[in-house]
Amino acid sequence: MENNNIARALFGPEESQLKLDWPTRHKICVGIARGLAYLHEESRLKVVHRDIKATNVLLDKNLTPKISDFGLAKLDEEDNTHISTRIAGTYGYMAPEYAMRGYLTDKADVYSFGILVLEIASGRNNTSYRSKEESLYLLDW
Template sequence: SAGAGFSASISQSKLNFRYQELRNGTKNFDTSNKLGQGSYGTVYKAVLPDGREVAVKRLFLNTRQWIDQFLNEVDLINCLHHKNLVKLLGRSTDGPESLLVYEYYFNKSLDQIIFDHSRAKVLHWEKRLDIIQGVAEGLSYLHEESEIRIIHRDIKASNVLLDDNFKPKITDFGRARSFAEGLIHLSTGVAGTLGYMAPEYVFHGHLTEKVDLYSFGVLILEVVTGQRCSSEVGSQGRKSFLARVCN
């Protein structure tokens, strides 16, 4: 079954986390420890009994669809090793719900800095360029250098974490898809975040690396301008983010 390979190796002590310890470490998933939301779950900061800080992802619902995405992330990210991708530490399966455990990054996600006027000041142009380059290197690895060819499908500011030195780490692989060698594109259901999705993917459902590249282009504009791609649209009667930038 999906995730079976990783399930076998998860029994190793360094990859296996006890549910109760993670629950206690998040103070029973208290909102004060909430770090953000992924494509199918909420992420919390947890402090383990030994004092180590980790990030814990909890499913929204324990339905077949969410569990499939959970196992998809486990399978994919367990095969990936790159300095600009988030590191999976393990998971917990001994409780009433399955949890993923990742490295915790002090500066949290990129969106929490670049869209906050007071915090954005710490990101001078050199650091912003480093973030853009780091995300590009992570995508290049996913598309061309890893053992399996992977399209992330949800590149956005909230899915880029920043470590103590503001180095970027791409996270949230629940919507990612792998390609067999030689395929030009996949025909699949559309998934992603409005504002970041390539128009041709939305209309035709043809998945290629260009889907990630379009999202990456929007992300670059956000990093440079400090404006959200989804802001000031619709009811306010203003031009969309991309229309304003292009003008």
Template sequence: MLILIKRKMGILQDGTQVAVKALSAESRQGVNEFLNEIQTVKNVKHPNLVELLGCCIQGNNRILVYEYVENNSLDRALLGTKSKAIMLDWSRRSAICIGTARGLAFLHEELEPHIVHRDIKASNILLDKDFVPKIGDFGLAKLFPENITHISTRIAGTTGYLAPEYAMRGQLTKKADVYSFGVLMLEIISGRSSTKVTWGGTQKLLLEWTWQLYEEGKLLELLDQELGEFSEEEVLRYIKVALFCTQEAAGRRPTMTQVVDMLSRHIWLNEKELTPPGIFQELGGLSGTLPSLNKASIDSTTQLQSSVFTITEMTPR
């Protein structure tokens, strides 16, 4: 029984702290997300996934009760007001990258049916007392049976993390999560937001600027000054893995199991196989406006070109 709710934190009768998530019940979408989240994660347990402990429905109140994580979300630690109590040095950031990758690999390849999260971003990665990352917020997740290649669905997620083929055509595969994870890695390494459009002294998204630095051989300019001590070889490998994850052609992106392997082992990456990233950007910064795909190619071998497409429905979170 939940006896106290305060600032998204609750205390059970046995004194256990829990995280409390209240969902809007004013719209059908809120109800659907509530039911979807329960159905998706009710029996899922993994060290890098937030555990659902229970739920409550009373009147218009719909509440999910999760395990409590002491260090809040990654975006607050990484992109929010800097706190001397939370120092994300390179060892912690690399562990967060690997842990998040393992959680996604579990969802994509070990669970039956598989799960595509659809909203991988810094605010949905929670950090426990030891800074172990835990993927949360499964309200947009989709079950993904083994025998299908993709799901055609309404577009939902967060601008800046959306894979271009999903953002433009509503074509969802596991590789959409891989793309979002690649963008997340660049945020973790750089300490910069993927949605801000001023990097490199020009109007460029973080991913665009990273690719420019890669072409110029200046990737170290991407690094957050608060990384502390780090292995230059390891950091550069992580950035290149992020670029492999964000290639425009979904079929060229690695699986999450391959990503875990590339991050956790000192292996050589065949950069001859690396192609430019797909960039999705909304013009004007408002959902429903004309989005553009910069540096996009029809396939991995054609010349890059700029295109403009129309999206009829966007659900930013």
């Protein structure tokens, strides 16, 4: 994609970062939400992505977001309350009930989306990998 991914646009090397105004950030968040709504509710097959994060949302030339990397995705059936599965995904984006018990529902993607929205709105990475004293977790902030 022309503008790589959200992680690079927000947290990448300074020369590759994009200056995103509020309407653009809003457009990106709404686009991701529409993509998740399609996967969870509108698609013929219900898909739980399991790895919604800044590096897995690509941005085209118009900064329209595209959800990518479906390598961890699971198909779900409408009558399931949850899928019990081996935990896979990225720490910091995983819903607590999924990370602790392996209960997977589309709500896990919604939790990850919420973390991603916080990153987009704040311009801060979910977790910063620095020394223990300087470490900052977005949810603590």
